[in-house]
Amino acid sequence: MAMTTPQEELLPGTRRALLHxxxxxxxxxxxxxxxxxxxxxxxxxxxxxxxxxxxxxxxxxxxxxxxxxxxxxxxxxxxxxxxxxxxxxxxxxxxxxxxxxxxxxxxxxxxxxxxxxxxxxxxxxxxxxxxxxxxxxxxxxxxxxxxxxxxxxxxxxxxxxxxxxxxxxxxxxxxxxxxxxxxxxxxxxxxxxxxxxxxxxxxxxxxxxxxxxxxxxxxxxxxxxxxxxxxxxxxxxxxxxxxxxxxxxxxxxxxxxxxxxxxxxxxxxxxxxxxxxxxxxxxxxxxxxxxxxxxxxxxxxxxxxxxxxxxxxxxxxxxxxxxxxxxxxxxxxxxxxxxxxxxEPRIPEPWRPLSEVDASVLELAGQWYWGTHAFGLRLTADGLASLEPLSGKGRRSRFRANGDGTWTGLEGYYAGELLKAVQRPDGSVSHLDLGSFVFTRQPYDDGASVPGGVDPEGWRGIG
Incomplete structure (x- = not known):
């Protein structure tokens, strides 16, 4: 196992730069x-x-x-x-x-x-x-x-x-x-x-x-x-x-x-x-x-x-x-x-897995779409969930579980907003509701309750 410099010690070059x-x-x-x-x-x-x-x-x-x-x-x-x-x-x-x-x-x-x-x-x-x-x-x-x-x-x-x-x-x-x-x-x-x-x-x-x-x-x-x-x-x-x-x-x-x-x-x-x-x-x-x-x-x-x-x-x-x-x-x-x-850049804390996995929560992880914008929802070992765009800058936030199946946004545009999974009658997850925004597994998923509805002819090309 490699030895590391104790975190509390600064290197001589760093100390000299501070003094200078x-x-x-x-x-x-x-x-x-x-x-x-x-x-x-x-x-x-x-x-x-x-x-x-x-x-x-x-x-x-x-x-x-x-x-x-x-x-x-x-x-x-x-x-x-x-x-x-x-x-x-x-x-x-x-x-x-x-x-x-x-x-x-x-x-x-x-x-x-x-x-x-x-x-x-x-x-x-x-x-x-x-x-x-x-x-x-x-x-x-x-x-x-x-x-x-x-x-x-x-x-x-x-x-x-x-x-x-x-x-x-x-x-x-x-x-x-x-x-x-x-x-x-x-x-x-x-x-x-x-x-x-x-x-x-x-x-x-x-x-x-x-x-x-x-x-x-x-x-x-x-x-x-x-x-x-x-x-x-x-x-x-x-x-x-x-x-x-x-x-x-x-x-x-x-x-x-x-x-x-x-x-x-x-x-x-x-x-x-x-x-x-x-x-x-x-x-x-x-x-x-x-x-x-x-x-x-x-x-x-x-x-x-x-x-x-x-x-x-x-x-x-x-x-x-x-x-x-x-x-x-x-x-x-x-x-x-x-x-x-x-x-002396900060040495990150070691990655550690979740201490326990809730299957109903794990089901929410992965890719979601807000309209045509692709997002990823990740579950982290600190007990939080993060939702962020898969490319570009866009809205992102971490969420804290409330213990009742809902999550509260901690930062950015979604700070204080409520995230919840909306279920179908059979118990499967239809979509995510985030402050009235609907996130679906596919772009404008016709199997989810998308506000305004989804054109029944679906996706098409223009000849």
């Missing part, structure tokens, strides 16, 4: 320090750092401010409330937090930045001034909170996530910070993630655009705006958070709800499709070099942060830096994912 990428990023981005981590197979497989924090090379326990990655944590809290039945994503905010002046926006719209709210709170610049200047939601929203009709376009809104934080506080009866610690940070073991810096932590710096000189940035408590960007964290903690975002954790949020968060929710016509960008529920979605990436970026004066996952490759990357601008952390994180994915 962050070294170039730190030098060209002119950031005082940069720290990064790569996750594969559910664990951290590489950590790298350039220069120092307080005279020491930063490790996986040094805190940096992570800015808007905080929004993903807030979204997890809201999805927990939805899964408990406390709220519905279609609820207007007014139903749970009355009197804000922005109550017509739904919870889903706030999560997806489609509420129409302004991008920022009224002056002064909230990221560089004390949160005590904005003690109430009215101070965060201003006199005209809406810039666009609700639900019509993607418009990133920091005040929107402040409202979601207020929603969490109202329904839990406790401060956002306390709820976050109890319901997410502690169960996931993120003990180096906090709302205020805890040593060792990096200082935030502005780098002069025309000179290699530094200016310290102020570190403000964001107050009401905290749910939009307050958190400090480490590459170690964010690596663990990335594993959770990919796989879920029943103590915090299910894998199904995480998939929902990773699904585009902003109207596609208004997302930046030219850049391959969309937004889910608290997560950004990008397509880069043919790879689907989810995660979030973050920035506050003095800090830049990026967390990127490729679900298909089972690889995630975290990049943290202590500079105000000059470094594209999201690009660097995506590059780290690509380096590992391309140098």
């Amino acid at each position: 990428r962050i070294a170039v990023a730190q030098a060209e981005g002119r950031t005082p320090s940069l720290v990064a981590a790569v996750v594969r197979g559910g664990r951290t497989v590489w950590h790298g750092a350039r220069t120092s924090v307080d005279g020491h090379g930063p490790d996986e326990n040094v805190q940096y401010r992570i800015g808007s990655i905080t929004k993903t944590f807030t979204a997890v809290l809201v999805l927990r409330l939805r899964d408990e039945g406390v709220l519905d994503l279609g609820d207007p905010l007014e139903k749970h937090v009355p009197g804000t002046g922005a109550g017509e926006a739904t919870i889903a719209e706030l999560l997806a930045h489609t509420s129409g709210l302004a991008a920022e709170s009224p002056a002064p610049w909230w990221e560089r001034t004390p949160g005590s200047l904005r003690p109430d939601l009215a101070d965060v929203l201003g006199e005209q909170p809406f810039l666009h009709p609700a639900g019509r376009r993607f418009h990133y809104s920091n005040p929107g996530y402040t409202l979601l934080g207020a929603l969490v506080e109202k329904l839990r009866g406790a401060p956002w910070e306390e709820v976050l610690r109890r319901e997410v940070l502690e169960p996931l073991g993120l003990d180096r993630t906090s709302t205020r810096p805890q040593a060792p932590h990096a200082g935030g710096w502005a780098v002069h655009p025309w000179a290699d000189a530094l200016l310290p940035e102020p570190v403000e408590d964001l107050g009401r705006m905290a749910p939009a960007g307050q958190l400090w964290s480490t590459t170690g903690d964010l690596a663990r958070f990335a594993v959770f975002l990919a796989k879920g954790d029943e103590r915090v949020l299910s894998a199904a709800s995480l998939r929902e968060m990773r699904t585009p929710a902003a109207p596609s016509a208004t997302a930046d499709l030219s850049a391959g960008y969309a937004y889910g529920l608290g997560l950004e979605i990008r397509h880069q070099d043919g790879r689907a990436l989810v995660g979030h970026s973050g920035s506050l004066p003095g800090f830049l942060a990026g967390l990127i996952l490729s679900i298909e490759d089972d690889i995630a990357a975290v990049v943290l830096a202590n500079c105000t601008s000059g470094l594209l952390v999201g690009t660097v994180a995506a590059d780290l994912v690509a380096i590992v994915a391309e140098a």
